[in-house]
Amino acid sequence: MPTHRGWVAVGAGLALWVSARLLGSRDLHMLAVGIVVVPLIATLFVRWSKARLDVRRHLSSARVFPGTRVVVSVTVANRGRSTLPFLLLEDALPPLLGRPARMVVSGIPTRNSETVSYSVVCRQRGRFSVGPLTIYVTDPFGLARANVRVVEGSEVVVYPEVEEIQAGGLATQGSGAGDAAVRHLYRSA
Template sequence: MRPWQVFLLILALAFFAVSSAWKVLYVLTYVLLVIFVLSWIWTRFSLRQMVFRRNSSSGRVQVGEMFDEELMLDNLSTFPKLWVQIADGSTLPGHWAGYVASMGGRKRARWRARSICRQRGRFQLGPVMAMSGDPFGLFRRHIVLAPSKEVLVMPRVYPLANFTLFTGGLPGRGKHSRRALQTTTTPTTIREYVNGDALSRIHWRSSAHYNKLMVKEFDLDPAVDAWIFLDLHDAVQAGEGEESTEEYGVTIAATLATYLLQQDFSLGMIINGEHREVLSLDRGDRQIERVLELLAVVTAGPGPELKEALAMDSFHFGRNTVAIVITPSNSQDWHESLRHLKLRGVQTAVIGLDAASFEERPPDEDTFSLLEGSGVPVIHVKSGESIAQVLETGSVVRSR
């Protein structure tokens, strides 16, 4: 029964009690009035001195990992809570942190919420609402116990032992690198001191060991920059959810970027999607974080087609640059842009996503073979294939 209905009932009983002077009606009127007032007072105090806390391991998690948080509700007053319902406004898919408790004075309720993260993106935890009321169900009270906070679900990253395009050695890191005449950050070996060697190049520990002066030799610093170009133009995407070219492309980009940065490459990334995103060249763990943060939120969209995007961003690719294009596009329009980069001395490679396999339709014409004939290495990735295995040992046609 709603409060206004009870109030009208009290007024009606009071009217008939006065007009009839029947004692029973007076008693009913007083009883309902007392219940009405006490219920309102109970409701006003039902959520006082309630404190909510949530503790999670981190505000960042990767797809496929468990997001686990501990939630606590404390009643700091001596007034018991007949029932308290906790509602969590989280937008993280599959994550439910709601709870219903009956609490005595100065008691604590504790529970856990666990969910497997299936979707990358930036999500909201909270706000946390509490609802309670009186024993008769006449009144309800809602308050906000905790504001919202963000959790970032980053794309899955597969560990790689090697990258199939570089099985012959990473660019700039071959065994036949030239010795530097000047001191660099890449010492490789030692040799015996000869007249004219700088004293700063003497390796004193080896000199003491061999009982003669030994000097360090240095390689030229690796000067190869790596760029990953991720094509998320919505017109060429296929599939839905986890089994889509969009998610495969993002996962491949995250896995490959992490591997190259762990190999001490200087890496940049260009994403052609709903928004054009350019991540400048950098190296190290901080760049890995930037890459994963960017890939967590990118989505396919009506950006420029791959041909136009490659032309716009070609100035990023100079000599001694590795450019890896990840795309499901089966068009030949952008092939010429890639060949042009190759003529400029850019080492190009393509990771081609087989869009037909993501929609279970007959395969399209294999236009990637035209690139392979031009000397551009291509890795083919189909729906359901192990991304790590394909990147490590997948079938690839190398330059002829």
């Protein structure tokens, strides 16, 4: 599928072709056809590059407390027969953890892998899903992009803050009425 840049190139090529027709210039005709054909070739290149990937996500810690930084590492291994072109990795995050993480991996040779990392700071307690990870293959000029693989999410649990209770102070004695009258707290020795 052509990217925004690819569609702009096709539109510019068509506009140049119309201008070449009006001016009667053969050289501009050839240039216009070339500009229109390049995004189409890029789209075919991206679709035919059979990417066989092995993708793993690793969290530095799956259970944390508020304010803790979690490092997310994504390893992409090329299991195909040819070098992979540019890859765009986009890991979805819930709004409380931040904006989706985007990383670019360029040219992974056959039987090699590359690891990229990013970090998120967990500010609120709760259960959050990091991911899913979507991988897009792009051509070197950014004219076409294809969705290759989606990796399921990983879970991060943020525990509530724990406050220590000081074991000191005076013993209290209730002076209320009703149920509160029978509650007496004494410091045991």
